[in-house]
Amino acid sequence: MKLPRFTLRGFKRPSEVVAPELGPLERDVMEVVWQRHDRGGEVSVRDIHLAFNERLAYTTLMTTLDRLHKKGLLNRRKDGRAFYYSPRLSPADFERGIARDVIVALLGRSKGGAEPVLSYIVDALSDCDRELLDELDRLIKEKRRELRRKR
Numbered sequence: 001m002k003l004p005r006f007t008l009r010g011f012k013r014p015s016e017v018v019a020p021e022l023g024p025l026e027r028d029v030m031e032v033v034w035q036r037h038d039r040g041g042e043v044s045v046r047d048i049h050l051a052f053n054e055r056l057a058y059t060t061l062m063t064t065l066d067r068l069h070k071k072g073l074l075n076r077r078k079d080g081r082a083f084y085y086s087p088r089l090s091p092a093d094f095e096r097g098i099a100r101d102v103i104v105a106l107l108g109r110s111k112g113g114a115e116p117v118l119s120y121i122v123d124a125l126s127d128c129d130r131e132l133l134d135e136l137d138r139l140i141k142e143k144r145r146e147l148r149r150k151r
Contacts, residue, residue, distance in 0.1 A: 022071075025056075025060075025064055026064055026067065026068055028052075029048060029061065029064050029065065029068065030068065030073060030087070030094075032048055032051045032052075033048070033068075033074065033085060033086070033087050034087055034090070034091050036051075037086055037087050041086075042077070042084035042085055042086045043084065043085050043086075044082050044083065044084055044085070045058060045061050045062045045065060045082070045083065046058075046082075048061045048065065049061050065083070065085055068085075069085065072088060073087065073088055073089070073094075074086065074087060074088060075087070075088050103117070103121075122136070
């Protein structure tokens with residue numbers, strides 16, 4: 001059974017709030033940091049300023065990078081008067097963390113236990129791609145083996 005997609009009045013859809021307290025500019029800056037890091041390095045405020053075609057104030061970007069550092073998303077080192085930033089986690093790790101937090105929150109809020117949430121995850125996977133169910137089965141078996149070894 002297909003469930004309707006809905007938004008309660010005054011609330012955002014989950015997809016709009018999953019990034020933990022990141023505003024649109026912070027998300028855009030993280031994308032630039034990840035892209036530059038993939039090419040082999042750190043970024044300075046000046047690098048980000050140039051990446052945004054100098055559309056935004058240098059001080060705005062400096063504040064944004066500082067906030068991302070304080071939120072634990074960026075490493076920072078000082079060289080002279082300049083700070084250089086690098087990501088603390090990959091985009092994939094960031095997304096995994098978000099997914100984990102959302103699922104843990106859903107499991108914790110579910111009045112009927114974990115079963116309804118798990119059932120919906122299975123339904124969502126099968127709606128996307130039936131091969132994902134096989135992958136889920138493989139991951140479950142792998143996790144069970146890992147847990148048995150830890151005993």
